[in-house]
Structure formats: structure tokens, C-alpha cells
Amino acid sequence: MSRIALHTSEQTDGMSDDDLIARIAERREDALETAVDRHSAAVSGLCHRICGNALDAHSVMLDVFWQLWRNAQHYNHRRGSLRTYLLTIARSRAIDQRRAALARQANHGSYVVAMQQVKPVVEPDPCKHQMQSETAKDVRLAIGKLPPVQQRALELAFFDGLTHSEVSRALDIPLGTAKTHIRKGLMQLRCMLLDASEVFE
Amino acid sequence: MKCTDASDQLVEYLLDDLSEIEQDALRQHVESCPHCASELEQLSHAVELLYLAAPERDVTTSGKQQLIQQIVRSKRLPVESLAVNVSSTSRMRITRWLVAFAAGVCFAVVLIPWFRSDRANLATTSENSDVPAWLANLEQNFQQLKFVSTSIGKALPHPQAVVMLDPLANQAQLLVINLPRIDPHQALVAWVFAADQRLLERHRLEINDDVGGVSIDADPNLIRAISVTLESVSPENSLALPDEASKEVILKLKLAS
Numbered sequence: 325m326s327r328i329a330l331h332t333s334e335q336t337d338g339m340s341d342d343d344l345i346a347r348i349a350e351r352r353e354d355a356l357e358t359a360v361d362r363h364s365a366a367v368s369g370l371c372h373r374i375c376g377n378a379l380d381a382h383s384v385m386l387d388v389f390w391q392l393w394r395n396a397q398h399y400n401h402r403r404g405s406l407r408t409y410l411l412t413i414a415r416s417r418a419i420d421q422r423r424a425a426l427a428r429q430a431n432h433g434s435y436v437v438a439m440q441q442v443k444p445v446v447e448p449d450p451c452k453h454q455m456q457s458e459t460a461k462d463v464r465l466a467i468g469k470l471p472p473v474q475q476r477a478l479e480l481a482f483f484d485g486l487t488h489s490e491v492s493r494a495l496d497i498p499l500g501t502a503k504t505h506i507r508k509g510l511m512q513l514r515c516m517l518l519d520a521s522e523v524f525e
Numbered sequence: 526m527k528c529t530d531a532s533d534q535l536v537e538y539l540l541d542d543l544s545e546i547e548q549d550a551l552r553q554h555v556e557s558c559p560h561c562a563s564e565l566e567q568l569s570h571a572v573e574l575l576y577l578a579a580p581e582r583d584v585t586t587s588g589k590q591q592l593i594q595q596i597v598r599s600k601r602l603p604v605e606s607l608a609v610n611v612s613s614t615s616r617m618r619i620t621r622w623l624v625a626f627a628a629g630v631c632f633a634v635v636l637i638p639w640f641r642s643d644r645a646n647l648a649t650t651s652e653n654s655d656v657p658a659w660l661a662n663l664e665q666n667f668q669q670l671k672f673v674s675t676s677i678g679k680a681l682p683h684p685q686a687v688v689m690l691d692p693l694a695n696q697a698q699l700l701v702i703n704l705p706r707i708d709p710h711q712a713l714v715a716w717v718f719a720a721d722q723r724l725l726e727r728h729r730l731e732i733n734d735d736v737g738g739v740s741i742d743a744d745p746n747l748i749r750a751i752s753v754t755l756e757s758v759s760p761e762n763s764l765a766l767p768d769e770a771s772k773e774v775i776l777k778l779k780l781a782s
Contacts, residue, residue: 356593360592364588366580368582372580389592408573416541460578482576488542507568510572511568
């Protein structure tokens with residue numbers, strides 16, 4: 325595992341994700357508080373971006389941390405950091421929420437017309453794309469060096485909550501090509517960041 | 526499964542975009558294929574890195590506290606207290622479900638706000654515009670809804686809704702208690718959103734003075750969310766403009782998957 329990956333699991337407050345999860349599994353509210361404190365900004369940012377409104381985003385965020393509280397004992401650190409675990413759930417739930425909203429609109433006739441005139445209930449300053457750490461800045465820089473189509477495919481798939489099929493339609497490219505761009509984009513991103521970490525060593 | 530097929534699905538697996546069957550097939554292949562296992566590990570690492578650059582949005586300290594309280598308190602929903610509020614026939618039904626409740630339970634609380642608006646204004650607008658006033662005012666209503674929904678952690682205003690799941694009977698039941706008397710031209714409609722979106726279903730709630738309930742024949746393990754909507758109902762049982770200002774709306778019930 326590279327140095328960069330280690331940064332994701334070792335936090336400045338000294339408590340690793342594993343410790344945190346173990347305490348949440350013991351139903352310790354202070355551990356949940358730490359997890360919320362540590363990851364709510366990322367979960368909230370992703371939920372807002374996918375759902376497009378504060379109400380649904382809050383609902384999904386509540387669901388994500390509720391899942392953590394209820395199922396902490398099932399968390400498997402080998403499948404990724406706590407941040408990735410939470411963001412994966414958040415993305416999935418936010419997609420469901422968005423589809424549900426679309427389904428309701430489709431079944432409500434004039435409601436659709438009205439919703440088109442309604443601004444989403446979000447604060448004036450929506451997702452701020454803050455970079456919380458130097459590593460995050462490095463990652464953003466590396467993403468910027470990817471070919472534009474790979475950048476866009478990754479953003480659509482991971483941050484806008486589109487399935488691969490939806491990415492292919494959004495970019496007007498065949499499904500197989502969309503999948504290739506996403507996979508190659510991820511692999512190139514990893515290579516760039518690994519190379520960068522070796523330079524700093 | 527061939528390696529090319531597996532490789533094709535690895536990212537979707539990491540994104541949790543595959544069906545259960547597809548996930549199982551992929552898992553089996555990866556366990557027996559070092560090449561694909563290595564590729565999965567590399568992609569997993571790349572996703573870790575990519576998510577470091579995920580968009581972030583600050584949550585206020587009070588917002589975090591509220592979130593925590595909502596989560597922690599949600600486990601103590603006073604299910605027993607439901608029986609106090611319901612009619613005898615419904616109580617029998619609930620008792621049966623409470624037994625099933627022990628087998629696999631999930632619950633959530635929904636708050637059903639009723640929005641008021643000017644009836645005369647509504648009528649005028651309905652005659653002269655394609656968009657009724659109450660829909661045009663939806664933004665304001667949604668803000669109210671947001672305010673109310675974020676207060677769930679502090680107070681538990683009525684009406685409430687509880688979902689009980691019975692995996693053995695392959696059923697889920699939704700009860701809404703303490704409803705105000707429903708206008709005959711309105712109905713509560715439960716939308717069931719399954720994990721697999723193809724299983725989207727719609728159910729009419731049975732309403733009496735203080736209890737509404739609906740049984741849903743769906744695998745509880747697949748249900749992701751239920752939303753309850755107050756809809757207007759014309760004599761032909763189709764969607765129509767409400768004759769009163771009760772609005773579309775409402776909240777969702779989140780279930781553990």
C-alpha cells in the first residue's frame with residue numbers, strides 16, 4: 325500500500341478508522357460524533373451534488389450515517405477506507421433518492437411542470453469542492469492532467485452519480501468506450517499519484 | 526465468467542452498481558483469478574484516491590449534533606406506544622406484526638406536514654393557469670418541509686409512521702398513526718422504492734380516523750425507502766387539483782437494507 329493510501333486511514337486525531345468503527349459497533353456516541361465530524365462534509369458534498377437539493381441530501385446523509393451506526397460491525401476495512409465506504413453508500417443512496425424524485429415527478433403530471441419552476445432548496449453557496457488536505461489537492465491536480473474525456477467520465481460516474489450507461493449517453497459514446505475511459509482514468513490517476521509519492525520519498 | 530467480462534464490471538462493482546447476482550458472480554471469479562483480483566485491488570486503490578477529491582460541503586456543528594441525535598434516537602422509536610393510539614381491529618393487526626417485528630425490524634419516522642394556502646387564490650389561479658398556485662408556491666413549502674424534517678431529532682410531532690418488516694412472510698407493513706381526518710378528496714399514497722428500481726410500486730393507504738396502514742407484498746430486504754404522499758383524488762380516482770390546500774409532499778421512510 326502506498327504512502328498516499330495510508331494517509332486516508334490514519335487520522336490526525338490519532339484514532340484510526342478501525343478503532344473508530346470498533347467503538348461505533350459498541351454503540352459509543354462519541355465515536356459516531358467523530359465519524360460525523362470527520363466525514364460529514366464529504367458525504368454532504370456528494371449527496372448535494374447528486375440529489376441537487378438540500379432536503380434529499382440531508383435525508384441521504386442521515387441514511388448513510390444511520391447505516392454506519394447500525395451496521396458498523398459489518399464494515400470490512402479491506403474493502404476500503406471508512407471515507408470510501410461512506411461515500412460509496414452515499415452515492416448509491418443518493419442515486420436512489422434522485423430516481424425516486426424523478427419517478428414521483430413522472431407520475432404527478434403537473435407536478436413536473438411546477439418543479440421546473442422551483443429552485444432547489446439549497447444555500448446560496450452549493451458544493452464548494454473544498455480540498456481538505458494537501459493530498460486532496462494532489463489528487464485534484466492529477467485528475468486535471470487526465471485526458472478531458474476521462475476526467476469527465478470519472479466526474480460523471482463518481483461525483484454526479486451516473487451509471488456507466490448514463491455516462492455513455494451523457495458523453496454520446498458507446499458503453500464499452502465509456503467503461504474503458506473510466507477504468508483507464510482510474511488506473512492513470514493511481515499511477516500518477518504513486519509516481520508523485522515516490523518522488524517525495 | 527471470463528476475465529474480459531469480469532474486468533468490464535470491476536468499477537461498477539466498486540461503485541455498488543451491480544445487482545446481487547452480478548456481484549456474486551464477479552466475487553466468485555475474482556476469488557479464483559489472481560489477475561482480476563490484482564486489477565480489482567488496483568482499481569479499489571484508485572477509487573480511494575479519487576474520493577479524496579470528492580466535493581465537500583461543510584456541515585454546521587448544530588447540524589452535526591442534530592444528525593447524531595436523529596440517528597441515536599431512531600433506535601428507540603416507541604413501538605409499544607402505537608397500540609395506545611389505534612383502534613381494536615388495527616391493534617390485532619399490529620400485534621401480529623409486532624411478533625414479526627422481532628424477526629427482522631426496521632423503522633423510521635415520517636413527519637407529515639400540512640400546508641395551508643389561500644383557497645380563493647388557488648381557485649383563481651387554477652382557472653387561469655396551467656400551474657396551480659399551491660404548486661407555484663412549492664418552493665416555500667419545501668423550505669417548511671426542510672425545517673420540519675430537520676427537527677425530527679428534537680421532537681416527534683404527529684403524525685408518525687412506522688414500517689415493520691416481516692422477512693418470513695415476505696411482506697412489509699407501513700402504519701401511519703395520528704393522522705388528522707383525511708378529506709374525502711385526498712388520500713395518502715405510499716410509494717415503495719426498492720433497491721432495484723424496477724420494483725417501484727405504489728400503494729394506497731387505508732385510512733381511518735387515527736390509523737392508516739398498508740401491507741406491501743415485497744421482499745423487505747429489497748426495499749430501500751418508502752415515501753408517503755398526500756394526493757388529491759377525484760371521484761374517478763385520478764389525480765386532480767385539490768379542492769383544499771393540502772399539498773403533494775411528504776417525507777420518506779428510510780429502511781435498513
